[in-house]
Amino acid sequence: MKKECENVTLYFYGELEAQEKALFQAHLPHCPLCQKELAFLAKTQEALVPPAAPxxxxxxxxxxxxxxxxxxxxxxxxxxxxxxxxxxxxxxxxxxxxxxxxxxxxxxxxxxxxxxxxxxxxxxxxxxxxxxxxx
Ligand SMILES: [Zn+2]
The missing domain is CATH 1.10.287 (Helix Hairpins)
Structure with missing residues (x-):
């Protein structure tokens, strides 16, 4: 686990400073761990949104x-x-x-x-x- 991996959650919620964000974006394509984590976060958030009523x-x-x-x-x-x-x-x-x-x-x-x-x-x-x- 690299130092950038710690920022995955902050990145997902758009809380990173511009410089950290750029570092993370450079890191992301090479890190399956962070890609998995991002996918998981996205799924979790999707599940938290209540479905619209018919x-x-x-x-x-x-x-x-x-x-x-x-x-x-x-x-x-x-x-x-x-x-x-x-x-x-x-x-x-x-x-x-x-x-x-x-x-x-x-x-x-x-x-x-x-x-x-x-x-x-x-x-x-x-x-x-x-x-x-x-x-
Ligand atoms: Zn990573």
Missing amino acids: PALVEAVLAQAKPVSFWRKFYKPALGLATAMAAGVCLLVLSPNKAQQSVTESANWLAYVSVEADEEYNSFLQEFETFENEF
């Missing part, structure tokens, strides 16, 4: 953990309106040269998105009434 199981657990509440739908109308406003602002900011055209375009777009948001909001209202009636 995706289907994760999905199932998450589905049970999340209460399927009506509140999850609450944010949609607000999100729709916020998106529409942000998009309108973006359109105005991004095309300063075609300001007039942009205003028309974003107005059309806003109208379109508002209709979408209205539908979302109406379906939300219906669900809210259903929810209220349950109590």
Whole structure:
């Protein structure tokens, strides 16, 4: 066993100083002992990492953990309106040269998105009434 062999664990965990590391790397190809030790360390570390849970199981657990509440739908109308406003602002900011055209375009777009948001909001209202009636 050479002096470099003592550094195999430190090398594996990346704890060696640059100079020691270079010495060890020069030593490694010629030392079956260190090669074995490195392979063993790698296998051990692999075995210590817990295996990932199957995706289907994760999905199932998450589905049970999340209460399927009506509140999850609450944010949609607000999100729709916020998106529409942000998009309108973006359109105005991004095309300063075609300001007039942009205003028309974003107005059309806003109208379109508002209709979408209205539908979302109406379906939300219906669900809210259903929810209220349950109590
Ligand atoms: Zn060695």
